[in-house]
Each structure stands twice: as structure tokens, then as C-alpha cells.
Amino acid sequence: MSRRIIFCDRCGNEGQHGGYTWCRACHSRWERAGRPASGPPPKRNGRVGEYAELTRDQHYTLVNAAARMGISERTAWRYEARLRAAGIPPATYQSGRLGVHATAHAAAA
Numbered sequence: 001m002s003r004r005i006i007f008c009d010r011c012g013n014e015g016q017h018g019g020y021t022w023c024r025a026c027h028s029r030w031e032r033a034g035r036p037a038s039g040p041p042p043k044r045n046g047r048v049g050e051y052a053e054l055t056r057d058q059h060y061t062l063v064n065a066a067a068r069m070g071i072s073e074r075t076a077w078r079y080e081a082r083l084r085a086a087g088i089p090p091a092t093y094q095s096g097r098l099g100v101h102a103t104a105h106a107a108a109a
């Protein structure tokens with residue numbers, strides 16, 4: 001059975017269509033989680049997914065998300081780089097005072 005290739009709505013990866021607007025990995029995670037109305041839970045490399053939810057969906061700043069997750073700011077920057085590499089747009093913190101900070105870091109990276 002051939003499946004369409006899509007860009008997943010949830011994780012941003014290009015992959016085989018699993019259902020709705022999600023890739024197979026996200027769709028099966030969603031089924032395993034009992035099909036929550038909120039969609040697939042964060043990916044199993046879950047810390048990045050958790051970080052993405054905090055910064056993208058809940059509008060945490062990078063620093064606040066790092067504090068909330070108990071990770072270093074440096075680790076948060078690594079997550080940020082992975083998200084950007086996956087084509088997920090930068091978080092909203094870029095528009096605040098922290099944006100200066102963020103831009104400086106991005107330029108140095």
C-alpha cells in the first residue's frame with residue numbers, strides 16, 4: 001500500500017502520511033496515547049518536543065522554558081537549532097527584549 005508523502009503538521013518532518021495531517025510516527029504516537037483531542041503527544045525524542053510546545057504553543061521564552069524543563073540554556077539553544085533545522089519557525093521570544101539576545105546567539109552559532 002503506497003502512502004502519500006507529506007510534511008507533518010505536528011513534527012515538521014517529511015514522511016509517509018499516517019492520518020489527518022500527520023506523519024506515520026506522529027499518528028501512531030497519537031493512537032498509542034489514546035487519540036487525545038489535542039493531537040499527537042510530543043515525540044519520543046521528547047525533550048525537544050516538550051521544548052517546542054513550551055516556546056511555540058505556550059509562548060515561554062527560551063530561558064523560561066529551559067528553567068521549567070530543568071535544562072541549561074545551552075541545551076535549550078541546541079533544541080532550538082534542531083527545531084529550526086526541521087523547518088519549525090523560531091519562537092515568539094524573538095520579538096521581545098530577548099530577541100536581541102537570541103539574535104546575538106544565533107549569529108555566534
Ligand SMILES: [Zn+2]
Pocket residue numbers: 008009010011012013022023024025026027
Ligand atoms: Zn510527524
